[in-house]
Amino acid sequence: MIDDSLTPRAFETLERLSNLLRAQEREGGAEVGLHPVHLQALWFLGRANRYSDTPASVADYLGITRGAASTSIRVLRERDLVHERRDPDDGRVSRLSLSDAGRALLARELPPRVFENAIAALGSDAETLNRLLVQVLRGVQRHSGGRSFGICGSCSHFTVDASGTRCGLTGEPLSPPEAELLCREHEDPVNG
Amino acid sequence: MIDDSLTPRAFETLERLSNLLRAQEREGGAEVGLHPVHLQALWFLGRANRYSDTPASVADYLGITRGAASTSIRVLRERDLVHERRDPDDGRVSRLSLSDAGRALLARELPPRVFENAIAALGSDAETLNRLLVQVLRGVQRHSGGRSFGICGSCSHFTVDASGTRCGLTGEPLSPPEAELLCREHEDPVNG
DNA sequence: GCCAACTAGTTTCGACTCCAAATCACCTCT
DNA sequence: AGAGGTGATTTGGAGTCGAAACTAGTTGGC
Numbered sequence: 001m002i003d004d005s006l007t008p009r010a011f012e013t014l015e016r017l018s019n020l021l022r023a024q025e026r027e028g029g030a031e032v033g034l035h036p037v038h039l040q041a042l043w044f045l046g047r048a049n050r051y052s053d054t055p056a057s058v059a060d061y062l063g064i065t066r067g068a069a070s071t072s073i074r075v076l077r078e079r080d081l082v083h084e085r086r087d088p089d090d091g092r093v094s095r096l097s098l099s100d101a102g103r104a105l106l107a108r109e110l111p112p113r114v115f116e117n118a119i120a121a122l123g124s125d126a127e128t129l130n131r132l133l134v135q136v137l138r139g140v141q142r143h144s145g146g147r148s149f150g151i152c153g154s155c156s157h158f159t160v161d162a163s164g165t166r167c168g169l170t171g172e173p174l175s176p177p178e179a180e181l182l183c184r185e186h187e188d189p190v191n192g
Numbered sequence: 193m194i195d196d197s198l199t200p201r202a203f204e205t206l207e208r209l210s211n212l213l214r215a216q217e218r219e220g221g222a223e224v225g226l227h228p229v230h231l232q233a234l235w236f237l238g239r240a241n242r243y244s245d246t247p248a249s250v251a252d253y254l255g256i257t258r259g260a261a262s263t264s265i266r267v268l269r270e271r272d273l274v275h276e277r278r279d280p281d282d283g284r285v286s287r288l289s290l291s292d293a294g295r296a297l298l299a300r301e302l303p304p305r306v307f308e309n310a311i312a313a314l315g316s317d318a319e320t321l322n323r324l325l326v327q328v329l330r331g332v333q334r335h336s337g338g339r340s341f342g343i344c345g346s347c348s349h350f351t352v353d354a355s356g357t358r359c360g361l362t363g364e365p366l367s368p369p370e371a372e373l374l375c376r377e378h379e380d381p382v383n384g
Numbered sequence: 385g386c387c388a389a390c391t392a393g394t395t396t397c398g399a400c401t402c403c404a405a406a407t408c409a410c411c412t413c414t
Numbered sequence: 415a416g417a418g419g420t421g422a423t424t425t426g427g428a429g430t431c432g433a434a435a436c437t438a439g440t441t442g443g444c
Contacts, residue, residue: 010311010322011303012239016341017329018210019232023255024336030432037401040211047204056421063215068402070423075400092410092421111203118331119202122324129324130202132317137209139310144216149208222403227430247393260431262394267429284392284439 014136024112032105037062037072042106045082046098049181051170052149053096057184060147081105138188150186152179157187206328216304224297229254229264234298237274238290241373243362244341245288249376252339273297330380342378344371349379 025036044061045053059069073096076082081102087093098106111119119126141148152158157168158179166173169185217228236253237245251261265288268274273294279285290298303311311318333340344350349360350371358365361377 010314010318010325011307013322013325013329014209014307015213015232015235015303017206017325017332018213019254020329020332020336020338021207021210022214023338026255026431033399035401035431040207043207054421055423062211063218064401065403066422067404067424071401074423090411090421094422111207112336114332114336115203115206115328117335118328121331122202122327125324125327126202128320129328130205132314132321132324133202133205133209135314135317136307136310136321137205137212139313140209140212140306143306143309144212146212146215218402227402229430248391256430257432258393259395259433263430266394282392282440286393 021112021115024114025109028109028112034075035072037064038076039106039109041069041072041076042081042098042102043110044182045096046103046106047182049152049178049183052182052184054093055096058096060184061149061182063146076102141188147184148186148188149182149184150188151182152186154188155183155186156189157185213304213307216306217301220301220304226267227264229256230268231298231301233261233264233268234273234290234294235302236374237288238295238298239374241344241370241375244374244376246285247288250288252376253341253374255338268294333380339376340378340380341374341376342380343374344378346380347375347378348381349377 022036025039029035029039040062041058044058048057055069055073056066058073059066062069073082077084079101080099083097083099085095085097087095119129122129138148152165152167152174155167158174159166159168164173165176165179167183167185214228217231221227221231232254233250236250240249247261247265248258250265251258254261265274269276271293272291275289275291277287277289279287311321314321330340344357344359344366347359350366351358351360356365357368357371359375359377
């Protein structure tokens with residue numbers, strides 16, 4: 001067992017879990033006539049903050065084109081899983097939010113129960129797992145050019161002053177729950 | 193920070209890495225006119241042992257139907273990335289192997305360089321990461337009904353006797369390299 | 385031996401994703 | 415006001431995907 005063999009092995013396990021996750025999404029989505037991409041878009045929209053609840057963000061998050069995201073979002077709207085409203089400040093942008101039905105469907109399907117249980121069974125090791133996965137995630141994001149889509153607490157724009165927490169990029173205050181959502185403007189600190 | 197919040201967090205990171213991996217596969221495949229599923233099938237066929245190099249195994253591994261696997265494999269054959277030969281003992285089964293071109297393409301695309309580097313950057317923690325991911329993987333497989341697709345060393349059928357290592361299911365001897373490949377008959381030990 | 389049941393794989397069909405490119409609508413900067 | 419930029423959508427063509435029908439080879443019962 002040469003040390004060199006561990007890097008590919010960890011990737012292999014990750015790749016396999018990734019396939020299994022997609023298979024679960026396919027299976028769960030099939031019951032209600034949806035594809036994996038629909039569940040993934042719902043998942044993202046359920047976690048996106050107010051700067052990130054748009055079709056363009058969905059496209060960036062999933063790594064597909066805006067056109068593809070647009071057509072998939074249309075399906076979600078037609079089924080009333082997602083609501084759309086025009087942004088009052090910028091008439092071009094479409095703001096998306098989960099409907100009650102969308103939220104219910106999402107809670108039923110993601111995370112798949114088998115994943116939830118398997119991670120819960122790790123006990124306190126789940127924390128270690130997450131820490132290592134976050135390290136891999138940051139490494140990948142640093143060199144793949146895309147957006148990082150993290151939460152405010154891990155963002156270089158996040159600031160704390162006398163009046164509370166706020167986003168240094170927009171200057172707007174952030175409530176604690178808001179600061180737990182994903183942001184398309186998120187940037188990892190340089191030495192994270 | 194309640195302990196309970198760690199399970200969803202680890203899943204969230206895993207889910208994000210999964211999207212990023214797919215995005216990388218999409219990007220890399222697009223350069224040569226292939227879809228993510230094609231790269232994934234190549235990846236599996238490059239790792240499958242002699243009991244598992246068939247269209248049905250590809251379908252099981254990827255969690256798609258046999259029909260879908262069949263059409264994707266046809267694309268790979270038409271591009272001479274994969275060779276097919278009939279099984280001499282069972283005229284129904286089709287045995288698939290990577291061509292030199294397929295092997296070269298696969299080596300170029302998977303693992304994506306950014307993943308490879310990010311995991312390598314973990315150093316010795318890559319081993320811990322893999323151990324935890326394997327635990328999650330087994331937990332998921334135990335309860336999701338599918339095949340586990342592990343290697344012989346982690347299989348309950350694997351036996352060692354005076355003449356060397358062999359598979360207890362087929363009774364056939366296994367060379368050390370063969371025992372490192374993925375098997376569709378793989379079964380996790382009951383208390384793994 | 386022989387036929388039914390089964391299994392591996394393929395084909396067909398309709399629905400839908402996906403990209404690329406064109407288009408529309410709106411915003412911003414000069 | 416005009417030019418260029420940006421968010422979103424639409425269109426067209428290629429191709430995945432599941433479901434179900436179908437071909438062909440194998441196995442088991444009698």
